[in-house]
Each structure stands twice: as structure tokens, then as C-alpha cells.
Amino acid sequence: MEDPQSEYQRMMRRHHREKRELEERIYTMKNLVPKSDRKRRKQLLLDVARLQAELEQKHRQEVEKFRERYPDNSDLDSVTEDLAKIDLENKPPSLLRAQKRWERRAALERARRERIAEAERERRTSFGREEEKKLTAILRARNLEMKDIPADGHCMYRAIQDQLMFSTTVESLRSRTATYMQKHVDDFLPFFSNSEAGDACSREDFMRYCDDIVHTASWGGQLELRALSHILQTPIEVIQASSPAIVVGEEYTKKPLTLVYLRYACSFGEHYNSVKPLQAGPVGVRAPRLF
Structure with missing residues (x-):
């Protein structure tokens, strides 16, 4: 039977492989959408953020389940750190730069959407106060x-x-x-x-x-x-x-x-x-x- 550390190491290697495959997929998706097509580029950012979030959630859930099975194994963190260093060293610089650019753009898009939502909340609040004032006058009469x-x-x-x-x-x-x-x-x-x-x-x-x-x-x-x-x-x-x-x-x-x-x-x-x-x-x- 495989020991917990080896099983965990195998799962971590699969996680890193799946991350690399997603990065390559994102790189291909990016090249298929012209920079001049702002509408499709905007949607692409959202799709990329969704794919990354789904993969991160899947990996996080797998790690949590594994730790529930082996709660007393203290060597797992060192395995994660070692594999992360190896993955970082082996990752092509172009993919690293592309990933950082996409993460930066996705963060900017999230911030933009949050600003729009906040502006809409402020607009509704202002309109709501004016609406309530008018209704109060109508009803008071x-x-x-x-x-x-x-x-x-x-x-x-x-x-x-x-x-x-x-x-x-x-x-x-x-x-x-x-x-x-x-x-x-x-x-x-x-x-x-x-x-x-x-x-x-x-x-x-x-x-x-x-x-x-x-x-x-x-x-x-x-x-x-x-x-x-x-x-x-x-x-x-x-x-x-x-x-x-x-x-x-x-x-x-x-x-x-x-x-x-x-x-x-x-x-x-x-x-x-x-x-x-x-x-x-x-x-x-x-x-x-x-x-």
C-alpha cells in the first residue's frame, strides 16, 4: 500500500500538471482572440478567471480531503514546497509572463466590475431617497x-x-x-x-x-x-x-x-x-x- 507522503506527492504532481495544462490552454485561447476585439477579449478575461477559480477550488477540495484522511502527517507541507519550487524552475518564462499578465488583467476587470456595482448601489440609494421624499409628500396630502x-x-x-x-x-x-x-x-x-x-x-x-x-x-x-x-x-x-x-x-x-x-x-x-x-x-x- 502506498504511504501517505508518496500518495500526496503524486497528487501534488498531478495538480501542477493540470495547472500547466490550463496555462497552455489559456495561452492558446488568448492567441485566438484579436486584441482589437474588445468585447471578446473582455469575455475571455472572465472565462480565464472562471477556469482558474474552478481548478483552484478542485485542488483545494482534494487537499482538504487528503488532510482529513491523514491529519497527523507533518511532512506534507515540505512536499508541497519542494514540488512548487521544481514547478517554478521548470516553467517556461513566456508562460510565467503570460500568466502574470492574465492575472493582472483579471484583477483589473474584477475591480472595474466592483466599481460599477458600487456606483449602481449609490445611484439607487440616491434615487431611493428622492422617491421616498416624493411619496411621503403625496401620502401626507x-x-x-x-x-x-x-x-x-x-x-x-x-x-x-x-x-x-x-x-x-x-x-x-x-x-x-x-x-x-x-x-x-x-x-x-x-x-x-x-x-x-x-x-x-x-x-x-x-x-x-x-x-x-x-x-x-x-x-x-x-x-x-x-x-x-x-x-x-x-x-x-x-x-x-x-x-x-x-x-x-x-x-x-x-x-x-x-x-x-x-x-x-x-x-x-x-x-x-x-x-x-x-x-x-x-x-x-x-x-x-x-x-
């Missing part, structure tokens, strides 16, 4: 204020739930919404499309979408609001910061349920809040509902 709803994918349904005079669950609202939409496919399908491409979707796509309403935390939008207004036979008003309020279900005569739509409040997307009376009344006394 109606003697209302926002009531925070958790941003968990169920926010639209939770906001509706908060407005209702009777007790119900988010699961019930989702189920009733999906059932109504499935029973009235022809009323909704013309307005249902691929949100990214804007392409019309098939009946099967729509039915899968309805299934997701029940079984996932998918966000609700105008289609679901329309269905809920019919289910509840109640108008639903959606207050926005930069556009007039939207009312769905205007054919019904009940007092509208009122939601607040926020585009920039959450770092991961759009959000719905509920509303409550501006004056909450004395401590311990629940304010009267407006709905």
Missing part, C-alpha cells in the same frame, strides 16, 4: 403614510392582505390569483410577454407562470393586481412617485385598497408597501382603518 412590508417576493400579496377587512393568508391570495388567471386565460394572455425580450408567450408559458404564482415567491405585477381586483370585487390603487396613481378594477364601487409602488427602495428590485393613517392615535389604541 391624503393623511396617509407608508407601512413597511417585508421584501420577500410576497410583498404585493402582503400589502393586499394588510388592506383587507377580513383575515386571509398570502398562500390563499396567491392560489386564488393563479386559479382566476388560469380560468380566464384569454383575458390575460394578450398582455403576457417575456419581460426581458418583450416577446409574446404561448399558452403553455402562461400556465407555467400561473403555477409559479402558487409554488414560488415570484413577484406580483399588474396582471396579478387585475386578477385580485376581480376576485375581491374591489378597486386597487397603486401610488407611485413619478407617475399618476394607477387604479385597476375601476368598475367596482367599493373603497379602493391602496398600495405604494417603489422602484428604488430595494437593492434587488421593485417593491410594494401598504399604507396606514398618518395619525396613529394614542399609544395602545389601534387607529381606525380607512378601507
